[in-house]
């Protein structure tokens with residue numbers, strides 16, 4: 638199974654670039670930029686990666702991202718992830734970035750966007766990995782901040798395929814961002830949103846009805862409401878599920894309790910993704926393998942996840958047909 642998964646051409650649809658910041662690179666960038674980290678060694682940093690919930694993770698994730706300051710830092714981060722993609726046989730990836738983490742602490746939007754887009758172009762030219770860039774709004778910040786961020790992104794209209802919504806879910810429902818998502822759709826962008834990770838099924842309904850999203854990120858709480866599961870099946874709205882992340886953040890106690898296979902068997906368009914692999918202990922192949930082993934999946938069932946990801950991607954119809 639391990640070699641079958643490694644050799645399977647895969648597409649990743651839920652990956653935060655800032656969540657690929659490995660401890661080793663974090664220390665290199667901290668030194669490069671004269672940032673003092675509250676850890677004396679890589680080992681003590683890794684030892685701090687014990688999260689009881691989403692907020693505990695986000696606190697460390699935002700702190701870690703502060704070492705990213707120059708265009709070259711963003712380039713190095715992004716290119717290192719694309720090299721991992723090559724190793725993992727990921728042929729196409731649609732990646733999130735969180736511009737507000739950086740603009741809030743004084744790094745200009747352009748520095749972030751230039752470094753990332755330059756690496757994505759080099760990754761396609763040198764490694765043969767195609768990509769899409771998704772700009773996330775932080776849902777714990779204001780609608781006004783999100784609108785300002787959308788305005789800053791207009792110069793990169795040709796490089797950004799979609800907007801998304803992430804960060805602390807509870808208390809920050811999708812409806813808060815109804816207007817900025819409408820603005821993004823009017824500008825020709827696709828839309829996705831994290832919903833139903835820690836938040837209830839109502840957050841998933843909100844993402845569908847108020848934000849009109851093309852995909853739901855996580856969405857695993859949908860099983861609390863059978864009517865919602867039926868809706869996802871009927872409309873084939875994709876869920877980008879992140880198994881190792883869900884177990885690390887206690888969304889599920891252990892992998893055997895995860896509902897991803899139940900959803901697959903019911904006909905929901907579910908996909909497997911790695912979310913923040915540097916923090917959750919595994920890249921895409923590890924996520925596939927952990928699910929396959931926990932549920933004793935056949936190769937055919939495992940391959941369905943990768944077929945679903947092709948279908949759920951923002952690739953052109955022609956490219957999807959060629960890949961299937």
Ligand code: HPA
Nearest residue numbers: 653803804805831912913
């Ligand atoms: N959920 C919400 N926000 C995030 C996540 C996540 O899994 N990863 C990075 N930002």
Ligand code: ZN
Nearest residue numbers: 651653831912
């Ligand atoms: Zn995520």
